Amino acid sequence: MNQNKNIEDIYPLSPMQQGILFHTLLSPNSGEYIPQVCLTLTGLLNIEQFKQAWEYVIARHQSLRASFHWERREQPFQVIYRQVNLPWQQQDWRNLSPDEQQDLLKNLLKTDSQQTFNLKKPPLIRLNLIQLTDQTYKLIWTQHHLILDGWSAGLVIKEVLDVYQALSVGKQFSLPKIRPYGEYIAWLYKQDLSTAQQFWKEQLKWFTTPTSLRIEKNLNSISHENQPEEQQVKLSQTTTSTLQSFAQKNQLTINTIIQGAFAILLSRYSGEQDILFGATSSGRPVGLTGVESMVGLFINTLPVRIKVPGQAVLISWLKELQNQQSEALQYEYTSLLEIQKLSDIPAGLPLF
Template sequence: MGKANVEDFYPLSPMQQGMLFHTLYSPNSGVYFEQLTCTLRKLANAQAFKQAWQQVADRHPILRTSFVWEGLKEPVQVVYRQVQLPWEECDWQGIAPAAQQQQLETFLKSDRERGFDLRQPPLMRMTLIELAKDTYYFIWSHHHLLLDGWSNPAILTEVFDFYQAELNGEQLSLPRPRPYRDYIVWIQQQNLSEAESFWRQRLQGFTAPTPLPIERDFGGAAGEESDREQQILLSVATTAALRSLARQQQLTLNTLVQGAWGLLLSHYSGEEDVIFGTVVSGRPPDLAGVESMVGMFVNTQPARVKIRPKDSLLSWLKQLQDRQIEARQYEYSPLVEVQRWSEVPRGLPLFDTLVVFENYPLESSLQKRVQNLEIESVLSFEKTNYALTLTVVPGEELALKIGYNSNRFEDSAIARMLGHLQTLLEGMTANP
């Protein structure tokens, strides 16, 4: 990529800085590698689908971005005028379904192991595998440095709109998107001293990360298949009861889950004052058009939960939600600074567990965008740098997923933990 092809360059957001650090610190770990997969039935024109992806990349600077850090005081992201999206097509027709599945698992694993050279744009690639006539398995791989979960539906919506237009022989004209650079400019205008006084007060008296006694005593080197995920689905009835409780009490489902996670950590650690990380949207309401922007906006914040046995559950949950709302105006705070402002000694993390509430409409952005096209089995893979990550996916049945490293945690311990979390959430609906 020559200098003449450089369109722009600017600093990283706080979350991007953290992700870059962890990616460079553990280059072969697959941390922050994102893989979205689905089955496409009745895909009438693979070439038009490929062209649609290129058109979307041409529209959004963040999709033409790489990262430079060597020899610089601070890393920068570099936007290129033109990039050609890597696109691979495979023909697996005639291979038995069981063999296709086995081949697919091998492919996905090797794709993750390949990772990305962060210095070479684009940090995304696509693979289209033909399983049978007009039936394909699609893999969209990208680095989390580029996009957050809210951006994925926006990207996919545009892709399918461009694809439909191509099928119809039409030219799709979309308004020019607001570039990610505008968000970086906004961040640099924020007052960190206000954030510092808020977080110093919020974290006062908390001096050590919340222990997780279920962690193995020995430290094993990361081995084969060390990264795992377990999932449970709450019943339709329990999920509906939780929604009803939240609605009646003017609470969010996220607050109920965070409350349950706080209680669980307290139970496991034996401490009544616990901290875990939460992922916040990071999209500032005062930045016009921010809802439709694509890029890495989310941030990670500490959630401090003090267990008050004398308080009723509902009043305690309302206090928890009020504290979340107070912290919203400081969503831009760099976690590395928040950690420094805390009383936890240097070298120790502020927290080891992360809660991610996926309330972005990925499924709905994929459905009914294109005439006759059927999209099935939408799955996503991602890996954070935390010991345990609880991901909550709303739906008719609330999904609770824990991602963990099996060298650090027994599979059976994680299964029990999910069971305890389920019991706590069911208990909230039975005895609020």
């Protein structure tokens, strides 16, 4: 197909896409924005029908056919292609022992996460299906965060499995009609920025120094080999139930409690009472019909400014924080770069 005829649409980036593109270009080898999903599939699998299911879902969603461009334009933009090739790999490890399979899988996941994407060549995903036994498979789905958030990734997986299920039993299938990601971008650029700018300017008024953990960060040194260590902590069922009960009793969300605890922690580490950190919002506007089933990058990172007093009634303080969160969500469409320009923090320093 002719390159121009294969173009379906062209539109700007969302605020979060702008930020991720900036950091990707600043540190292209970090792998920070290349998440992986590793699924275990059991039972008889018709591989051709499974591939067809992926092709159907990719054709259904604009974001899965997007490329990104930033040269010779004042603002970066994304190009949506009508058709793209499915980036598919397939391997058969049935002759290997379980231990050998585990070692190979571990190495493959690491190698795959270090493989960058050409942002100008869609789709920004790749699939690798590995057969472990006659009825056991591993699917590695790697994507660039520019095109998807966690909510959207879950929608894609569900749709692929629904389509495959229908194909495998010879049923007609018809997924619900969805709105293209471009309609969200159009909505985004119609919002009243002046009101949002005034809100964030007031929120950050007189905050001049980023909250510091006294940890130096050199962006130029970030690579796959020296990524920060991650530690996952699973709360016990008792602790989780206690948190849920406390939240329900005091009409608080778990998110509010976690943010409050994090603010207290930052206050103690930094020695400051006026704290600023970033928090992720879903970015899916309630007023946009059908947004819950749209696939793309909607999340945004917003500044959360909290004053941690030496003496305060905990419940009242948390409720004040929750009210602040609700108000901020009205303006969650604002670009973090734009918010930073409105702050009193000197140019060249990060917000958090």
